Each structure stands twice: as structure tokens, then as C-alpha cells.
Amino acid sequence: MNHNDTVRQSFKKQAEKFAAYHMSKAEYTDYLIRKIAATGEEHALEVAAGTCICGRALAPYVKDITCLDMAEEMLAQGIRLAAESHIKNIYFQSGNAEKLPYESEAFDLVITRLSFHHFDNPEKPFQEMKRVLKKSGKLVVWDMEAVEEDLRIMDDKIEKMRDSSHTKILSREEFEEMFEKDFTLQCEETTLVPVNLKRWMELTGTPEDVQKEIIDLMKSDLAGGSKTGFSPYNKDSQIMFDHRWLLLIGVKK
Template structure:
């Protein structure tokens, strides 16, 4: 099974639960819309769109938006929710972020959210997104930011235990390096997003034994043991941690 098959398999399981998960909260999409500051004239593209959370939120603020993903079950949820909300300027495309089916400089705005840590070769989809973006257009990448260097390996290991489609979380510096040559960065902000450990593992249908192993690693850190990169804490008798979401918005030179 290649990595794309692993991604499809993982998100096929998540499709129905994904919509209700914390990552869909209006407060996050409102923040994103505010930061993008669309004019209403943009032809927009959401890459690795999943259930099209960003695309559906952005639709009222752009001319039109296309949502592309390679997991049919995720796109089906996006289509259903767009229809329920009577969104008419949204289109859906099955496709791979590593080979976008569009001509160069097609879009005014290209966005992807929480996708890069699922890519085998993150430079490849980034280059594709850049290729289809017009000069003067905005590239928006909102993804997790890596833990500090000594803890990155164990952090990624735990993420992969929970979801085998996870590859590697990039650092702020790695994201900056991709943007550096052809973009002027307008925004670079980190937001802490609280996550309930149990709900996080249930979203991906993580097996009971792996859930127990991950929970024990978190409990050990809470008791002063080995650090995981998650910095877990207790809240209302539940184990929580904060994901670091890094938002970068660049204008193509």
C-alpha cells in the first residue's frame, strides 16, 4: 500500500466524524476569513480540502471556490454540507495535491489547511499550489507547527501511532523556507488549539491498545516522566494538550 492509499484509508474512516470535530469550530474559520481579507473577486482553490471546511466558510467572500481532495468520502461530506447551506459558488474536484489538474496561474487565492503533515514530499504540493496561483495572488497555508527540536521525533511518532497517514510536522523555519523565494509573507501567526486526547484518538478510530499506549505516555509526562512534545495537562478530569497551528499568508511575487 502506498502513502496515498494510507491517506485515503485514514480519512475514509474519519469522514463522518470529521465535521463535528473541534477543527470545524466557527471561531477558527472566522479568524481565517479575517486574516485572508478577500475582496469578493477571487477565483479560489482549497487543496487537500477534506470536508471543505475552509471552502464552505470562504465561499460568501470570494467569486467562487473549488475544493480538491483525493478521498471521495471526505468530499461527499463537503458536497452534502454545501448543499444544506445552499452554497452555489462552490465546486468539487477529486484530485491529488501533488499534481493539480489546472493550468498555471488559474487562481487568485490558494489555500490548504492541516494537510502538510500528511504529505510524503511537502515541497511537491507547495510547488503545485504556487504554479496554479496568479502573480499577486495569495497563498494560505494553515498547518501544525513542529515541537522544539529535541522532541520532534517522539511528537511525530505519537501522531503516526494515532494516524498512520501522518508523516512529519514541519517547523516554522521549514515553512518559511518554502515561501522565501517567490512570496512576500503578509502573515505568520501561531494559534494554540486545545485538544481532548480521547476525542482526538477516537476521530481516527485508533485501536484500543494504541490508545492505551499513547495515554500512558501522556500520563507519564504528567507525572514528571519523559516529555512527548505534547505538553499534556488535565482539565475536568480529562487529558488535554494544545496543537500549535501556524498560519502563513504570502503574496506571490
């Protein structure tokens, strides 16, 4: 099975639960919309859109938005939820972020959320998003930010145990390097997003024995043992941790 097949299989399992998961909360999409500051005239594209959480939230603020994803089950949820919300200016496309089926400079705004840590070659989709974006258009990347260097290997190992489609969380510096040549960064902000460990593993259908192994690693970290990179903590008798979400908005030169 190649990596794209692994991604499809993973998100096929997640599709029904994904739209209701905490990462879909309005507080996060509202924050994103404020930061993008769309004019209402943009032809927008959401890449690796999943259930089109950002696309559906952004639709009232742009001329139109197309949501592209390779997982049919995730797109089907986006289509259903957009219809329930009576969104008329949203379109859906099955496709691969590494080879976008659009002409160069076709969009005023391109956005992707929580996708880069699933790409096995992040530079390819980044270059494709840049290609389809008009000059002076905005590229919005909202993704997890890597922990300190000495804990990155363990952090990624646990992420991959939980979800085999995970590849590697990029650092702030790695994201900046992709943007630096052809973009002027307009925004670069990190938000801490609290995550319930058990719900996080249930979303991906992580096998019970693997869940137990991850829980044991977190408990060891909490007790002062080997660090996981997650900095877990207890809240209401539940193990929690904070994901670091890095928002970058670049204007294409």
C-alpha cells in the same frame, strides 16, 4: 500500500465525524476569513480540502471556490454540507495535491489547512499550489507547527501511532524556507488549539491498545517522566494538550 492509499484509508474512516470535530469550529474559520481579507472577486482553490471546511466558510467572500481532495468520502461530506447551507459558488474536484489538474496561474487565492503533515514530500504540493496561483495572488497555509527540535521525533511518533497517514510536522523555519523565494509573507501567526486526547484518538479510530499506549505516554509526561512534545495537562478530569497551528499568508511575487 503506498502513502496516498494510506491517506485515503485514514480519511475514509474519519469522514463522517470530521465535520463535527472541534477543529471545524466557527471561531477558527472566522479568524481565517478575517486574515485572508478577500475582496469578493477571487477565483479560489482549497487543496487537500477534506470536508471543505475552509472552502464552505470562505465561499460567501469570494467569486467562487473549488475544493480538491483525494478522499472521496471526505469530499462527499463537503458536498452534502454545502448543499445543506445552499452554497452555490462552490465546486468539487477529486485529485492529488502533488499534481493539480489546473492550468498555471488559474487562481487568485489558494488555501490549504492541516494538510502538510500528511504529505510525504511537502515540496511537491507546495510547488503545485504556487504554480496554479496568479502573480500577486495569495497562498494560505494553515498547519501544525513542530515543537522544539529535541522533542520532534517523539511528537511525530505519537501522531503516527494515532494516524498512520501522518508523516512529519514541519517547523516554522521549514515553512518559511518554502515561501521565501517566490512570496512576500503577509501574515505569520501561531494559535494554540486545545485538543481532548480521547476525542482526538476516537476521530481516527485508533485501536484501543494503541490508545492505551498513547494515554500511558501522556500520563508519564504529566507525572514528570519522559517528555512527549505534547505538553499534556488535565482539565475536568480529561487529558488535554494544545496543538500549535501556524498560519502563513504569502503574496506571490
